[in-house]
Structure formats: structure tokens, C-alpha cells
Amino acid sequence: MKPIATLILNRNLPKVTDKLYRTIKKNEGNITDIFVIEAGSSKNNLSKYATWHANSESVKKKGLRFPRGMNYGLYNLWKENLFDKYKAFFLITNDTVIQNKNTLKTLYSILLKNKKIGILSPCSKKWGENKLLKKNSIKFTWYIHNHAYLLNKDLLLKIINPTSGYMNFLYDGSNFRGYGLESELIAKAYANNFAAAITNKVYLEENEDYLLNHNDLIKTESYSRNLKLSYVEGLKWMKRKYGFNNKWLLQNYVKLFYDNFFVNYPEYKKYKI
């Protein structure tokens, strides 16, 4: 039985997605099944390994983006009674670059050793957080901004919403581009006595070249426009949902849960960032 379900999100970049699929399959196919979510890709741009194809007119036009895309994949696993088969879910975008052959094995071993970790994020070599981590270590944090997460099923079972379709299965799908949703997920983790951790035991990189220079192929906005829209939408979302007027209030909110976690579980203080 393979413990991990890997979900790759693709939109109109079949070659890139296929390459990533084959890399994972070759290196770690023994511990993970791989599922490819097509976020409104056109028919001639589907990955060879496509599992599900979201192809409503609106998705074809705008895509799904990370939150709705992952909701879509996880919801389909749920619907197909596959969700319970796995212990963890590895969510990645197709522009993820995996160099270490034992990436998933390493990440999963961390989850197994630290049952309190609900969200695990590998660092990128470009992240400033590396300055906070000793070599081969993990730290619990209140802020992660990434495109790749290993999620513990035990956490997900506490926070998913399977009854109302894919839209809000894990992430709040009303926040399309997702700015702020990572923080909300981290708050939910700590609120449910799980931690969110970063590690440099393995690194993952994002090849931003695709978003920066090939947005026409992907059929999405330019990189800078996407960033702007994401921030503006995210701020509107946090105001609508929480009455927070800026990102710092959301951070404060998450940090309250984070600090509280160590009051309840002082034995984990060594992992404080």
C-alpha cells in the first residue's frame, strides 16, 4: 500500500507536467500514487497522465489556481473512495523542480516521526528561512508561502468539507488566487492541535520561468498582473471573511494559535522558529 497521494496541478503545459510525473514515478513510485489535475487545459494540451479534467467553460477560461485545483483533486479522491487509502497528500504545481531522488521518502519520514505535523513544507534554496534552520532540520512556523506541501491526512480529516462539492473541500475556494489561504490553513492546523513545519532536509524549487515567460502558453495573466490580482483579491477575501483590513491582522490571528500550541504542547518548544 502506497502511503502518499501526489497531486500535480497542470494547465496547458503537458510536457512539463509529464516530465515531473515521470521523475516522481521513477524515483518514488513505490511510495506514491500520482494524480494529475487538468485545470481547464485545452484538449491538445493535456498531460499523458491526466487523471481528472476540470473543463467547464469558466475553468477553461480562467483555470483553477492552486486552491481550487487542489480542492478539485482531493474532492475527486474522496468521491472515488480513494482518500482513505493514503496517509498523506503531496500537493504540487507542475513547475515544481525535484532534484533529490528521495524527496517524498524524506518528507514522509518526518511526518511519521512527528505525528503533530499537519502541514510540511520543504524549503527552497532561495528562501530566507534557511537562515533560521540548522542543517537538516525542521521548525514549526506560523507563516509559509509555497507551492508544495505534504499534508497529514489526520489533519485533513478534521478540516475538510466534503458535503458541498469541490469548491471548499480544503481551501476556501471563494478566494480564487489564494492569497492568505495558506495562513488560514496553518491557523486551522494549530487550532486542531497540529503544527505547520518547514524543513531543509530536502529542497524543492519552483521554475518560475514558465509563469514569467510563458503565461501565453499557460493561458493565464502575466506574472506581475497575477501577483497584483492575487493580493487585491486576498485582501478583499480576508476583510469579507474575518473583517481583517490587512495581512498583518491575519498573521496575528495565526500566530495566536501558534503561540497557544506551545502552551498546550511545551515538549515541542525545541521546534519553535
Place this chain on the structure above:
Amino acid sequence: MIPKIFNKYLKNRRTTLLAVGPMSKNCVEATIEIANEKKVPIMMIASRRQIDSKEMGGGYVNNWDTKSFSNYVKKRDKNKLITLCRDHGGPWQNSLEIEKKLNSIKAINSAKRSYMEDIDSDFKIIHIDTCLSLNGTEKSKKKTLDRLFELYKFCSDYAKKKNKNIFFEIGTEEQSGTTNTQKELEETLHKIVNFCKKNKLKKPTFVVIQSGTKVMEMRNVGTFEVPFRVENEIPAEIQIPKMIEICKKYNVLMKAHNTDYLSNEALSCYPRLGINAANIAPEFGVIESRKILEIMEALKLKSLKDSFVKLSLDSNKWKKWMIKGSKANDYEKAIISGHYIFSEKKFSNIKEDLTKILKKNNQSLDKILKKEIKKSILRYLYNFNLIK
């Protein structure tokens, strides 16, 4: 170890103290007036380039030197709400020390004389910033700290001799190897606190840390309001709470520099985050210059406006504020550097002409300009939870 005047604001409620750069005579007056109208304490933070001792050539603000500036403020500050502070004191912080290529001994002695004048002139908070060398940033952390200790002890001893009660600010927002990373901050605070203990000196009141703010042109380009990652930088979301945690551990207050131009939403988070004080300076100069040009435009005073723009541009003082590859036009550049030329004779003539024109309509130029600056100061007082 904080000046009594701030007790009410720092001990019983969450506020961020406001520190205003004396960018011009109008800015100084506006700050004094608003502090006294609202009965709220404000720090006035003079850099050595703005105001220094007579020996050092004064500074670019209103031809004041330390003493005359202090006298001017004290005379008008009826309720004693302004705390005079030295901002970025220390060796090579005055352009003359660089122009004269002073070696380290001479530059430190020069800085000492400047501090003596500060203390004699009732400056209450003394910022010791030893991050510079003759050739830019001092690369040796040891030298930076040794100089800090030397000046700290010198100022403490001098103040004691003169029976003055002073407080200290240390650190810098610049890359100095002392307070930029968590490790550096921890080390620096550890060393300074031990140094103070050993020498029976007061602990520093404030420490400046890099808190995700940086002013370029007429905006804040730091990471505080940037929503996404900056390569190899710890996200502000993690960095700021961690740095404040370290400050709390050593019981030293955290002071943010370069807070200009942040949004109301961002500013209102300062008290909540535990940022105890914040410096705002160039924004007030920019506001005054912009208003002057707007008035000239509204009154169709093209020749006066062109003269001001040319004078400001020729000063070249805008250069250090520009973003690489900037598309700013001459008008914007003139706004950026306007306040540097307010004390020049040629500008006085321009201002005099404009004042006369406005007077015909029973308007006072300085009143209009001060009103504009006050409006901006109020924005900070309100967001920092200093007034309701």
C-alpha cells in the same frame, strides 16, 4: 529605562511613539503645534546632516545649528511635549567628516564633540550609529561595536558630568552586521547589555532593527507591505515578530526607521505588532515641496515653479532616493529633493515672491504648508493609537 513622558503610552496601552524628522522650519513648527494641540509627546529626530553643531557647519535645515535649533524648539514647546533626539549620530554621519577624509580617531572625536553639543542642548535620546566608515559601511563588526561602546560610555560620562538625564538608541536599519538578522540582534543586545552592566550604565532604550521598511523616491519599497517573497530574505511576517521577541527578552524597545508612506492599514498594525516607536522623515519634506508646487501650478506661476524645479534638480539631492531604472520625471525629482534647498537664498527669494502673491488674497503660505504637514502627522498619531 524610558523618558518619563512616554510612560503612559508604553506601559499602560499599546501604542507606537512617533518620531518626526525636522525636515524644515515649517515641519518643526507643525510638529510642535500638533503635539501641543493634541497633548501628545513626539520625538524630534535630527540627523547630523540636518542639524549639527556650529563647528560641524550646522546642517541643511533652516541654517540651524544644534543649539539654536534646540532653543527654537524649547521656546515654542509650551507643554514640553517634544523630546529632542539625535538620529544617526556617530562617526562619518556628518558629510564634513567624509569630505575631510577624517581617519577613525578624528572622526570619533568629531562625533564626540557633536554629541557634547547635543547633550548641552538638552537632546534627550542619543542614537549611536557606528555603522559607517570613511568608505561607506564599516565591514568589521568588532570595530562597529568597539566604537559603539566607546561613544556610549563617553556620552554617559559627559551627561553625568553635566547633570543631564539622557537615553540611548542603538542599531541601524542599514546592513551593518549588528542588528539586521536575529542572530546579529541577539549578539549585539547581549554584548551591549553586558557592557552596560559591567560599566554601571543605563541600558539602551531603543534598538533599531530592519523591519521591512525602505524609502525610495516617494514610496515605501520594503517588504512590510509586499505580499510575496523577496529572494533570500526572511519574510517580514516571520522576521518582525521574531526580532520583537528578542528585543523583549533584553527589555529594550524596538524602533522602526523609514516608516514613511506606509498605508493606514499597515501603520495601524505597528502598535499591535509591538513596534514601540517609528521614525518618519522625508515624507514631511516631500509634502511641503509638493504643496508649494501645487500652489504655483494653481496660480499659474510658471516662472516661479520652473525656478523651484531647477533649483531643486540642480541640487542633485534627489539622486540617492531614486529606484534603479526609475521613470520619475523632473517634476517628481524636484519634489523629492525640494526640502534640501529650503535654506538657500535663491529659494528664500522664490518663497518670498510666492508669499507676497498669496498675501494679496489674505492667505499665508506657511500656514497652508504647516496645515498640510499636520494632516500627515495626524495620520501617524491616529494609526499609532496615540490619539483617538
